Amino acid sequence: MIKLNAINKSYSIGKNSLHVLKGVNLDIKDGEFVSIMGSSGSGKSTLLNILGILDEYDSGEYYLGGTLIKNLNQSKAAEYRNRFIGFVFQSFNLLSFKNAVENVALPLYYQGIKRKERNRIAMEYLDRVGLTDWAHHMPSELSGGQKQRVAIARALITNPKIILADEPTGALDSVTSQEVMQLFKQVHAKGMTLIVVTHENEIANMTERIIRIKDGVIDTPSEKTNMLTGTEA
Amino acid sequence: MFDRDRWNEIYITLSRNKLRTFLTAFGVFWGLFMLIIMLGSGNGLKNGVTKGFGDFATNSFFTWTWKTSMPYKGFPQGRNFNFNNSDIQAIKDNVPQAAVVAPRNQLGNYGGTNNVIRGLNSGAFGVYGDYPEIFTIQSYRLDEGRLLNQNDLNEKRKVAVIGQRVKEVLFDPGEDPIGESIQVNGVYFSVIGVFKSSKSLDRGEEDATSIFIPFSTFQNAFNYQNVVGWFAITSKPNVSASEVEAKVVSLLKERHSVHPDDPQAVGHFNLEDEYNKMMGLFTGIEILIWIVGIGTLLAGVIGVSNIMLIIIKERTSEIGIRRAIGAPPFDIARQIVLESVVLTSIAGYFGLVLGVGILEAVSSAIGEGGGFFANPTVDLSVALKSLLVLVFAGAFAGLIPAYRALKIKPIEAVRTE
Numbered sequence: 174m175i176k177l178n179a180i181n182k183s184y185s186i187g188k189n190s191l192h193v194l195k196g197v198n199l200d201i202k203d204g205e206f207v208s209i210m211g212s213s214g215s216g217k218s219t220l221l222n223i224l225g226i227l228d229e230y231d232s233g234e235y236y237l238g239g240t241l242i243k244n245l246n247q248s249k250a251a252e253y254r255n256r257f258i259g260f261v262f263q264s265f266n267l268l269s270f271k272n273a274v275e276n277v278a279l280p281l282y283y284q285g286i287k288r289k290e291r292n293r294i295a296m297e298y299l300d301r302v303g304l305t306d307w308a309h310h311m312p313s314e315l316s317g318g319q320k321q322r323v324a325i326a327r328a329l330i331t332n333p334k335i336i337l338a339d340e341p342t343g344a345l346d347s348v349t350s351q352e353v354m355q356l357f358k359q360v361h362a363k364g365m366t367l368i369v370v371t372h373e374n375e376i377a378n379m380t381e382r383i384i385r386i387k388d389g390v391i392d393t394p395s396e397k398t399n400m401l402t403g404t405e406a
Numbered sequence: 407m408f409d410r411d412r413w414n415e416i417y418i419t420l421s422r423n424k425l426r427t428f429l430t431a432f433g434v435f436w437g438l439f440m441l442i443i444m445l446g447s448g449n450g451l452k453n454g455v456t457k458g459f460g461d462f463a464t465n466s467f468f469t470w471t472w473k474t475s476m477p478y479k480g481f482p483q484g485r486n487f488n489f490n491n492s493d494i495q496a497i498k499d500n501v502p503q504a505a506v507v508a509p510r511n512q513l514g515n516y517g518g519t520n521n522v523i524r525g526l527n528s529g530a531f532g533v534y535g536d537y538p539e540i541f542t543i544q545s546y547r548l549d550e551g552r553l554l555n556q557n558d559l560n561e562k563r564k565v566a567v568i569g570q571r572v573k574e575v576l577f578d579p580g581e582d583p584i585g586e587s588i589q590v591n592g593v594y595f596s597v598i599g600v601f602k603s604s605k606s607l608d609r610g611e612e613d614a615t616s617i618f619i620p621f622s623t624f625q626n627a628f629n630y631q632n633v634v635g636w637f638a639i640t641s642k643p644n645v646s647a648s649e650v651e652a653k654v655v656s657l658l659k660e661r662h663s664v665h666p667d668d669p670q671a672v673g674h675f676n677l678e679d680e681y682n683k684m685m686g687l688f689t690g691i692e693i694l695i696w697i698v699g700i701g702t703l704l705a706g707v708i709g710v711s712n713i714m715l716i717i718i719k720e721r722t723s724e725i726g727i728r729r730a731i732g733a734p735p736f737d738i739a740r741q742i743v744l745e746s747v748v749l750t751s752i753a754g755y756f757g758l759v760l761g762v763g764i765l766e767a768v769s770s771a772i773g774e775g776g777g778f779f780a781n782p783t784v785d786l787s788v789a790l791k792s793l794l795v796l797v798f799a800g801a802f803a804g805l806i807p808a809y810r811a812l813k814i815k816p817i818e819a820v821r822t823e
């Protein structure tokens with residue numbers, strides 16, 4: 174599903190340049206549920222943003238479902254994001270002036286689907302995340318966990334190739350974190366590919382595979398069993 | 407374009423901060439409102455002054471005699487002379503561009519010595535001997551009876567058309583003047599019509615104190631023989647009055663042995679020149695109004711652009727989220743341009759409606775007697791054109807913010823926290 178070949182990415186800060194990703198190679202198969210870990214500032218978000226076509230990389234190759242993602246124009250990038258990728262962010266990133274259904278339905282708006290149809294589909298997805306009763310509430314009236322479930326429903330609604338989640342439980346307590354991870358597991362069970370960036374071992378351990386990023390490259394991929402004794406920097 | 411969702415989005419964004427939207431819109435509203443008010447006032451002034459000309463044909467001119475100031479063909483300077491009846495045909499024959507050639511004579515004056523009597527009432531009025539054609543040069547609104555006609559002239563009838571004011575002085579209120587006799591310098595005339603002037607102010611007042619009698623009757627009754635006091639002449643359509651005026655004046659000079667260069671012997675006055683000068687002035691005023699008005703409008707539009715920029719800064723996260731979940735850049739840009747157009751159009755529309763409304767109210771309040779200010783309204787087409795300009799201005803005002811919005815990278819949404 175995902176193939177990265179020697180991906181390099183630097184940020185320029187004034188005259189200096191910060192080399193964050195130094196030739197990342199990565200293979201994620203269709204239907205995999207993986208987590209990305211690494212110390213703060215190691216480039217996890219940078220990597221995820223490149224995977225999500227939110228940011229560009231300097232050199233290397235990125236294939237998403239067999240399509241080379243390189244030097245896309247803005248419209249093409251927008252279309253790929255809309256059709257292939259679902260995002261879940263630490264800060265939920267819901268539109269505050271739209272209620273839950275409208276937020277969930279928004280990606281379909283950009284596919285030109287009519288309002289009625291859109292909202293009908295959105296209700297189905299809200300039902301899947303257990304928020305039918307909250308459909309017409311504004312984000313400000315929802316708890317963190319509820320907001321994140323709305324965001325997950327929004328990520329799922331276009332039936333994307335992959336779900337990318339950057340610290341989806343970072344702003345949630347452990348109980349709600351568990352709920353969110355259970356939801357991810359259900360989604361995974363239906364065959365979806367998921368990539369979750371996290372700091373928490375507990376979260377990472379719920380995934381099939383942990384990818385560690387260190388000094389700008391992927392650390393030797395470790396099996397889940399090895400991780401149980403490992404500690405996180 | 408007419409997708410309900412898009413309008414809904416626009417409504418939501420604009421209503422999210424009502425006060426700011428209102429204040430921004432007010433700038434545009436005020437701009438268009440002022441433009442309409444100024445244009446209307448300009449028109450009011452123009453209409454008022456134009457009304458001073460009444461329905462006086464603006465392609466007309468007048469010519470009269472005065473003492474000669476240069477000796478010519480054996481005549482000394484300082485000679486008195488008059489136009490006469492044979493000049494009428496001579497002008498018609500030699501200056502084909504002249505449309506109406508109306509000889510006129512006058513006796514007495516409003517404010518002079520009393521020259522008109524009816525029973526115990528008397529007054530001082532201007533009494534004019536005229537061809538019926540005079541009424542095509544200067545139009546009067548007939549109140550009662552009829553105007554002079556060719557038969558009156560041919561048969562030298564002793565009939566008179568009197569002004570409204572004359573009627574008030576000579577007749578009791580409610581009395582019907584038609585068919586009644588009035589005495590002008592001892593000669594009896596029977597009243598056949600009463601008119602109102604279509605001019606405003608002093609000139610209208612002067613008209614209302616006039617009495618018109620047939621030109622032939624005038625010459626006969628008051629012993630003028632074949633003397634013509636002056637001519638009122640119009641030019642044919644598409645011929646300049648000044649051109650005809652020059653031809654007629656030189657013809658009359660020749661016929662009366664006046665030196666061609668004599669500056670005063672044949673006097674003339676051209677309404678066309680006056681009218682054109684006045685119209686030139688109003689064109690100037692109108693240009694000024696447009697410059698000031700467009701400036702005010704522009705300030706409003708820049709205000710919209712400014713506020714849109716601020717709104718976009720505030721919406722960076724929202725726009726980023728939209729981009730992240732797949733909004734095409736064009737969609738975002740179009741959204742912002744539309745917001746700007748909607749804001750300016752609605753505000754402009756209200757400015758337009760209020761401006762036109764106030765003009766209408768003022769117009770009906772001052773009614774007929776507005777002095778130098780009459781009917782201060784704007785053309786519907788001008789109003790609609792300015793609204794159209796506003797829509798374009800709105801689109802233009804949205805361009806810079808839209809461009810700014812396009813620069814927002816989706817990644818910024820993720821980062822902005």
Ligand SMILES: Nc1ncnc2c1ncn2[C@@H]1O[C@H](COP(=O)(O)OP(=O)(O)OP(=O)(O)O)[C@@H](O)[C@H]1O
Pocket residue numbers: 184185186191193211212213214215216217218219220
């Ligand atoms: N837009 C940017 N401009 C400049 N430097 C950046 C930018 N984004 C990230 N960086 C830098 O790149 C490095 C990697 O950042 P990144 O956000 O990928 O780290 P991370 O692994 O997600 O960290 P965390 O666990 O704290 O979220 C950091 O040193 C960060 O300061």
Ligand SMILES: [Mg+2]
Pocket residue numbers: 217218219339
């Ligand atoms: Mg991060």
